[in-house]
Amino acid sequence: MMRRLLLMVVVLVGSVAAALWFDRQNGFVLIRLGELTVQASLFIAVLGLAVAWAAVTLVLWIIRGISRTPSGLKERWDNRQLVRSREHLVDALIELAEGRYSDARRHLSGTAEKSELPLFSHLLSAVAAQREDDWQARDEALALADQAEPRARVAVGLLQAQLQAEVRQWEEAIATLGWLREQAPRNHRVLTLYAQALEAVGDDEGLANLLPELRREKALPEERIVRIEAHAFEQALLDLGPDATARDLEAVWKRLPRNRQADSLLRARYLRALMAAGCPAHALQLLKRWLKARWDAVLVDVFGEIVSDPPHQAYEQAQQWLNERPEDADLLFAAARQAMHCELWGQARSYLEAAAARSDRSDIDQALAELYEQLGESDQARLAYRSALDHQRG
Secondary structure, eight states: OOOHHHHHHHEEHHHHHHHHHHHHOOOOEEEEEEEEEEEEEHHHHHHHHHHHHHHHHHHHHHHHHHHHHHHHHHHHHHHHHHHHHHHHHHHHHHHHHHHHHHHHHHTTTTTGGOOOOOOHHHHHHHHHHHTOHHHHHHHHHHHHHHHOOOOHHHHHHHHHHHHHTTTOOOHHHHHHHHHHHHOOOOOHHHHHHHHHHHHHHHHHHHHHHHHHHHHHTTTTTTHHHHHHHHHHHHHOOOOOOOTHHHHHHHHHHHHTTTTTGGOHEEEEEEEHHHHTTTTTHHHHHHHHHHHHHHHHHHHHHHHHHHHOHHHHHHHHHHHHHHHHOOOOHHHHHHHHHHHHHHTTTHHHHHHHHHHHHHHOOHHHHHHHHHHHHHOOOOOHHHHHHHHHHHHHHH
16 A cells, blocks of 8 residues: 555656656647648647557557457356356265255256266266166266266276166176276276176176186185185086086086185085996095095095995995094094995994094984984984984084
């Protein structure tokens, strides 16, 4: 404020001084145009030039202001639209979180074209449409999101697959995820959703083929991968049907990763499949090799189920192992079952009684009770059945 006042005083003093100086001068200015002659004092001439310069400057300023008015108005209008679109976007977010999906869609309608973040608006519109079961509007919004920001195609595709999975549109989700796997083959979320979709439609073969990638990328917890793997293996064995050969079963077995071929439960299932296919000799040979490398109670149980040809072959093998492991309850139980295959009831009874004395397994007591009944020893059978029930109850 003081600077302006000081400037005005300086201008005023300067103007007065200039006027006094010009008044003392006797000079004049003469302008002649043809027959027209204009004569003025030096002061009046300078003053006229100053006024003319000020007038021209004012006119130019007015013209420039008028020429800028439309663009200025447009800029102000655009800024107003941006502010409004931001407000609508925030309102839509709140309404979406509160479950007011119709209101959210109303606020999002038309905001993408005026928004700084059209991708965000389209994605929210897709979610709101999904919540109202409007699949067509959802897909249209996702298509617009894809066009709005090509760099976000994987993100848009992932959201589309997620929304499709939410409403069990599994075939559509698989198609979307198939495309995503080409674009981002190592994306964890893509692999997880793809596994979920394949499980949902029962595509065990596709799921089995996906397992190496799931394990390599650690897209799922190892426990879940193991469950999927076991189910896929079981289903592959069932798909072979009753006419499966040992070669068919071996082909399925070899599709498992090498480290998974050491799993006790998978080995047991494979051995039982070989026995069901009429290949007990092959099963026994394989089982003996595995037990030689690592003793395994699960496989010992499977050994008890094998009916060799002749039956004494497996029974003699059981006796050899018992020489090395006379206190092994699981092996005693398996030896008893092999003795029963050979109809050696006395030996079977001895082995079962020894196994029951060394184990709390209810199935051993159950087998002993059934043998007592077969031998006509009712009282002993009742005691064995009672022991089996007690062990089942824990």
